[in-house]
Amino acid sequence: MKIKNPLRLAIPALLAAQATLVFANSPYTATADPLQPYYQQLVTQSLEKQQGRLDLSKVPDVADVDILAINQEIKDFLDQQVRPIPGLRERAFMLHNLLFRPYYLGITYDDSQTYTAQETFDKGAGNCISHASLFVAAARYVGLKAKFQVVEVPRDWVQSEDYYIVPGHINVAVYIPGNKITVEFSDVYLAQHTQFFKSKAVSDTRALAEYYNNRGMEAMQLKDYLSAIAYMQKSLKTHRNSGFVWSNLGVVYKINGHMAEAQQAYERGLKLDKQNLSIINNAYILYYQTGQLDKAQSLAAKVESYSKKNPYYLAKLASADINLHNYKQAVTKLKRAISKKPEEPAFHFTLSHVYYLLGNQDLAVRQLQIGQKNAINNEDQQRFQHKLNLLQHYQAGL
The missing domain is CATH 3.10.620.30 (C8orf32 fold)
Known part of the structure; x- marks a missing residue:
């Protein structure tokens, strides 16, 4: 027509919806990155946070x-x-x-x-x-x-x-x-x-496959992982060519310690959708954490590009800078994160804190005011106002 x-x-x-794992390690694995020890620590913590292995024989029917x-x-x-x-x-x-x-x-x-x-x-x-x-x-x-x-x-x-x-x-x-x-x-x-x-x-x-996937995502957010797997498998039985659903299934497997199943799901997803950056990111993290460094390196360039677009990843890099007292670098990264998602309160709070650490209380106050202006609900506005009151009282010597 x-x-x-x-x-x-x-x-x-x-x-x-599709899920991409929290990126907890540096994409620059082939270079001497001064932040690498920090990321190695985050990788270890991420592995330790994995849930106990689910009994996959108990996945219910949908x-x-x-x-x-x-x-x-x-x-x-x-x-x-x-x-x-x-x-x-x-x-x-x-x-x-x-x-x-x-x-x-x-x-x-x-x-x-x-x-x-x-x-x-x-x-x-x-x-x-x-x-x-x-x-x-x-x-x-x-x-x-x-x-x-x-x-x-x-x-x-x-x-x-x-x-x-x-x-x-x-x-x-x-x-x-x-x-x-x-x-x-x-x-x-x-x-x-x-x-x-x-x-x-x-x-x-x-x-219909999207419907089942959404139900699976809702179950995953409730930590009902068996139901999440059931709905995602149902989605794939309905329409097997959805690469991002394979990736979502891989995320659930990985969170619950089923690394082999997670890798298989990610790789199925990549075969169907080679350019999906969420799948690439998820596969990269799994390869890196399981010591498959050659496979990880083959995806590193795309992951680096993807990560720089993710405001939460930029905030994680800023946190690493703060831990290393690289405050000016943290400011740069936080500004980039805010430019991509200005309504996220945590970015404004962190940037205000960095300004305070740099001794610039005026900028710290100003950043809280900007965050309050961008807040999308009353609860966040009240949190900003509480922080503003504390900082302004401190400035006044009260």
Whole structure:
């Protein structure tokens, strides 16, 4: 179909997450890096933090799920409110309004829960994949051609205890004669922007695999590792060519001491997606920690480039500098980290502390004020204010 004039519909999106292990060693393994002893210590600590080995024979079964099934109640609602609208474009916009606008059903965004289309309707909330599934199911029922769509978005990192989560993105495309409507679901990504990102329509099978992967990621965050493995294996049985799911499975194996299984999973992922920097990073760390230095070295250049883009990795380098009293180098790295993720409170607190160590209390106060301005919730704003009060009282000699 030739798309003459793309349209935009600001509705929610679907999240496809992948995990990258906390990078705890230097990529510069072939050079005499003055920080190398510090990284060697971090590597040792990382290995010591691994969980006890899981009994993989106890991995539960995961029942088949139809994420697009909707009941008669939803169908009756759509028959009354949406299907009678004659224009396809107008029908798509009305469907959006009815499902997500607060003055209609007002289904809300909750990034902590992955639901099917039916569950999203019943609970009135869900994350991106939940919203996308409901919209696709409802749109098809009222005669719209709707597909899940993978979108390449700027890389971001969300820190967890033992790994980072690198969010992906899937939205919905609705095709009408001569046009494509890009459908988004949250304020994280705007349709006005994502319509210009590289995107690709994907099958329902791929979307179902994303659903199982998300459920596995949620279980991993709860440290329910057997369920995490079960859901990721289910994802791979559904769609075996998802390299990042193999990598996620490898992360779970590695956290729980199954190094051989982790390596096998990473290498399966790399065969499918040779350019995925999260998989490359995860494989590099495993090779380095298990003494496979030739294999690690073959990935080192790509890992170095990847790591420099990760604000949390830059903050780790800054922490190493602080431990070695290299405060000016720490300032440089922390500024780079803040430029990549200004809403992260820890970066501002650490930079303020470094300024204080350098004897510049004015800059320390100023950095706390900048952090408070960038804080995205009241709790973080109050933490900044508490630190500001303490530092300003100290300056005043109180």
